[in-house]
Amino acid sequence: MLSQQELSDRFEIQDLVFRYAELIDTKQIDRLRDDVFTEDAHIDYGVMGGSVGDVDTTLEFLNSALTDALFPNSQHLNANVQIKVDADSATGRVMCFNPMEMVVAGSDNQTYFLGLWYVDEYRRTTRGWRISRREEVKSWVFNTPDFMNL
Template sequence: MAETLEARIAHIEDRIAISELRARYSFLVDQSMAEEAADLFTGDGEFHGPVKSYVGRAEHVEHYSRQALSGMWHFGANEIIEIDGDRATGQAYCHMPCVFEGESYVCACRYDDVFAREQGVWKFAKRTVSFFYFVPLKDGWGGERMRFPGVAA
């Protein structure tokens, strides 16, 4: 049975809203806007990082207020979004150069997300980050230059 035009448009609008939620998260965290970043989570929303997890608005505000990174720039890509009514799941990759204790780092990660529509607005119900690499810029991904087959050094 074919979906109605209205249902198809609503699905597209939901995908755009979720994509915008991810982009807004990156911008707010990069700008150290802790209160606003915390508002992107549901009331009992969870964030799971490599060291610690945070649940609920108060913990999110505390976490984003005291981040040890003095500079951070999220560049997101490869979004996947699966919508099922007022819930959705998805993954996204992120390249994130940053500064930690005065040293430049290069890192990339994957976000695994669960979204929920709360009072008509899409929010993070759960966001889990796992890193592919997080190394000082001077060391590169593996401490040496990458080499491609058939290309002179």
């Protein structure tokens, strides 16, 4: 049986995962620094063609990639949130279904779909739970534009 503290921790981490998706989809990228990641976080989006590195590298990549001119709409639907808490640290595996609307020159916008997992490490901080490590693991892709090699 889970303790009240562990239940509370798991709910807080789940809210953190959902907060990440909200900030990405509303393009409030810079809020990730204070609301989601630890200062020393390592984020690996490499499997989907993105950046690998620290928080600064990640925010720079996301701010340049997720512009309205390129991606007017996206949704990051998180499900199957699996969390294991161990005192002030935790690990997680989170399913993400990610439709992305992309502006493709010379044609109508194209919507494609990504299926992936986030493999995470979390740490309790003075500001609450934060992601200290996140790695995307590709599951599948559908309808990606021809020039994308995912």
